[in-house]
Amino acid sequence: MVDVLLIHPTRTLDQKGARPRSLYMFIPMGLxxxxxxxDREGISTKIINYPLxxxxxxxxxxxxxxxxxxxxxxxxxIHWIMHSHxxxxxxxxxxxxxxxxKLVLGGFTATYYHDEIMQYYPAIDGVIRGEGENPxxxxxxxxxxxxxxxxxxxxTYRDPTNHIKVNPITYVAETLDELNFANISLLQSxxxxxxxxxxxxxxxxxxxxxxGCPFNCPYCxxxxxxxxxxxxxxxxxxxxxxxxxxxxxxVVGTYKAxxxxxxxxxxxxxxxxxxxxxxLIRKExxxxxxxxxxxxxxxxxxxxxxxxxxxxxxxxSISICPQTLSPVAQYCIRTLCDPTFNFPLNQIQTLIQxxxxxxxxxxxxxxxxxxxxxxxxxxxxxxxxxxQALKYGRTKPNFITILNDLVHISPASPAFETPERFHLxxxxxxxxxxxxxxxxxxxxxxxxxxVTNFCTANSSTLALRIWNNVFNVTEIPLFMKSSH
Numbered sequence: 001m002v003d004v005l006l007i008h009p010t011r012t013l014d015q016k017g018a019r020p021r022s023l024y025m026f027i028p029m030g031l032x033x034x035x036x037x038x039d040r041e042g043i044s045t046k047i048i049n050y051p052l053x054x055x056x057x058x059x060x061x062x063x064x065x066x067x068x069x070x071x072x073x074x075x076x077x078i079h080w081i082m083h084s085h086x087x088x089x090x091x092x093x094x095x096x097x098x099x100x101x102k103l104v105l106g107g108f109t110a111t112y113y114h115d116e117i118m119q120y121y122p123a124i125d126g127v128i129r130g131e132g133e134n135p136x137x138x139x140x141x142x143x144x145x146x147x148x149x150x151x152x153x154x155x156t157y158r159d160p161t162n163h164i165k166v167n168p169i170t171y172v173a174e175t176l177d178e179l180n181f182a183n184i185s186l187l188q189s190x191x192x193x194x195x196x197x198x199x200x201x202x203x204x205x206x207x208x209x210x211x212g213c214p215f216n217c218p219y220c221x222x223x224x225x226x227x228x229x230x231x232x233x234x235x236x237x238x239x240x241x242x243x244x245x246x247x248x249x250x251v252v253g254t255y256k257a258x259x260x261x262x263x264x265x266x267x268x269x270x271x272x273x274x275x276x277x278x279x280l281i282r283k284e285x286x287x288x289x290x291x292x293x294x295x296x297x298x299x300x301x302x303x304x305x306x307x308x309x310x311x312x313x314x315x316x317s318i319s320i321c322p323q324t325l326s327p328v329a330q331y332c333i334r335t336l337c338d339p340t341f342n343f344p345l346n347q348i349q350t351l352i353q354x355x356x357x358x359x360x361x362x363x364x365x366x367x368x369x370x371x372x373x374x375x376x377x378x379x380x381x382x383x384x385x386x387x388q389a390l391k392y393g394r395t396k397p398n399f400i401t402i403l404n405d406l407v408h409i410s411p412a413s414p415a416f417e418t419p420e421r422f423h424l425x426x427x428x429x430x431x432x433x434x435x436x437x438x439x440x441x442x443x444x445x446x447x448x449x450x451v452t453n454f455c456t457a458n459s460s461t462l463a464l465r466i467w468n469n470v471f472n473v474t475e476i477p478l479f480m481k482s483s484h
Contacts, residue, residue: 001070002044004140005101006035007062007094009076009087010051011438020200023051025193028079028107029181029208029263034133036183043140046071047187050090055200056192062090066097073140074098075128079107081221081408082451084431085438088121095123102143106132108221111230112411113431114156118164120432126157130169130231131211133179169232173211176239181208182247184255194257203291204315205257207247209264209277210238215295216338217323218371218422221410225337229412238264241277245284252286259288259315265295271303278310289315296340297347301354308358317361317401322348324370325384326377333371336421337414345384352388355399361482366404368471369456369464371415371422378467385474393477401482404471406452406464415454423457 008031010023027049038045046069053060074094078087087105094103106128110117114127126149128135135154142149149157153171158164184190198204212233216223227233251257266274281288290311299320307318322343324330333341348364355362366381385402392400409415415422416429428437434453441451455461 002046003071003144004035004038004043004045004073004075005066005069005071006031006045006047006075006077007090008047008049008051009078009083009090010054011082011086013086013089020051020055020196021202023054024080024082024201025049025051025055025196026201026203026206027187027193028077029206030132031077032183032187033179033181033208034075034136035186036180037133037137038140039183039186041137041141043137043144045186049187049189049193050086052189052193052196055196056189062093063097066094071098071101073102073104073143075104075106075136077107078105078110081109081411081434082438084109084435088123088435091121091123102126104128104136104139106136108226108230109411109431112221115164115166116431118156118158126155129154129156131171131173131233133173134171172232172234173237176208176211176237177243179208180247180250182250184251191255194251194255198259198315203261204259204289205251205255205261206263207244207251207260208239209244209262210236212236213295214267214269215340216414217341218333218337218415219367219407219409219413221412221416223338223413225414225417226410226412229417238270238273241273241280244277245280248281248284248286248288252288257288259290259312261291262293265293266299266303267294267296268298274303275306278306281310287312289313291317291319294318294320294351297343299351304354304358304360308360313359317363318351318355319363319365320348320351321365321367323365323367324373324377324381326370326373326380328374329370329372329377352400359397359399361399361401364400364402366402366471367407368404368468369406369452369454369459371424371456373456374458382467382471382474385471389474389477393480398478398482401478402475403479404468404475406468408451409454419454424454425456426454427461428453 008027035045035047076087076090091103102125103123104126105124110127111129114129117124135152138152142152152167154169155167187193194205212227213223214236216225288311325345330341351362388400388402392398415424419426437451452461
């Protein structure tokens with residue numbers, strides 16, 4: 001018996017033909033923190049990672065599992081839009097098995113669509129909007145004590161007369177140091193989560209570093225204006241390096257993780273923070289790999305050197321997402337939404353030189369269908385990719401990997417809110433439309449989910465898919481020869 005059962009949803013309950021990676025087993029980093037907070041407050045909590053259980057057992061069936069667990073509250077995260085269909089199917093199962101349990105959603109996608117979800121999905125009792133640890137704790141305390149929900153921050157819910165009420169977002173975390181983002185003991189099959197994150201998702205355990213973002217990438221639902229809209233967060237909040245070390249001691253010492261993915265990127269104004277953290281990690285003498293994203297350039301030689309001295313090279317990587325090398329497209333993004341969006345070719349080439357010098361894998365991510373790309377830009381990005389494949393794709397070890405993917409423009413992102421400004425057309429926008437598309441669309445090799453919700457002024461969705469496949473074929477030698 002537990003007071004609260006948390007479920008991370010799968011993309012689809014139908015496992016026929018589904019590849020494990022497309023089910024997307026990564027848990028939003030805040031879910032572990034929420035579970036740990038509830039547990040420390042005396043509210044017994046358990047997490048089921050549905051896609052992980054699907055991966056471990058292709059015959060996994062949630063209903064019989066739920067029948068063996070007594071629970072009073074069920075929380076389902078819909079952080080990423082790809083889980084929209086799976087989450088609502090799981091909600092049906094939860095209510096069928098335990099109709100008296102309160103069923104609550106949370107996460108960025110649930111936040112954005114809270115009103116539509118409450119209107120059209122009667123199984124849902126509430127949505128925790130924005131940053132959820134404190135509001136969900138207060139919600140659970142109120143439910144378990146039979147108290148009113150009127151004062152629960154960030155909550156949309158049905159009152160006793162079945163009217164939908166929207167409490168204002170008044171909770172935005174001022175510190176993260178009171179939270180534990182690494183208590184995997186509350187996760188069913190927790191040790192397998194560590195193992196399969198690397199094996200299937202090709203990225204290690206995701207470790208929280210901070211919240212917020214100073215940048216405003218056009219397709220990202222976690223950028224500066226998106227977070228202001230969704231959570232009312234106005235500033236960047238870092239965890240103290242010492243608390244990050246505490247979490248590392250847990251995931252490395254207790255759960256034997258051999259690498260971590262840092263859940264916040266690096267950029268010039270954050271170098272001092274990262275230098276402090278790297279110094280502490282070296283002091284602890286962790287035998288650990290790491291994956292780190294460069295969010296803005298430059299990323300100088302001394303930072304490569306610091307990263308190189310801190311982490312094991314054999315399972316580490318540094319990633320950057322210029323999206324396109326087109327100077328014109330980048331200029332348009334700087335003008336429209338993000339003055340910092342600048343990834344010059346010469347600085348990308350410098351990164352390639354440093355990757356080879358320090359023998360650390362560099363991942364370069366492109367996006368087919370980025371705003372303002374022309375056919376000439378496609379050819380330019382493809383020529384760059386082909387050149388790197390010919391140069392580095394024939395030898396091993398190879399430290400350069402180029403990847404690309406069709407994207408789904410995230411709710412609350414600049415391009416989602418005003419697509420016409422970016423010369424885009426959104427093909428579907430509501431929560432119900434998204435859920436239906438994820439139900440119908442099968443995973444295709446090379447993508448997370450293969451659902452694209454837009455076309456550009458220069459390319460149809462079909463053309464974007466064709467170009468995506470061309471890039472994938474060209475990138476195979478780099479990926480196969482990569483030492484990572």
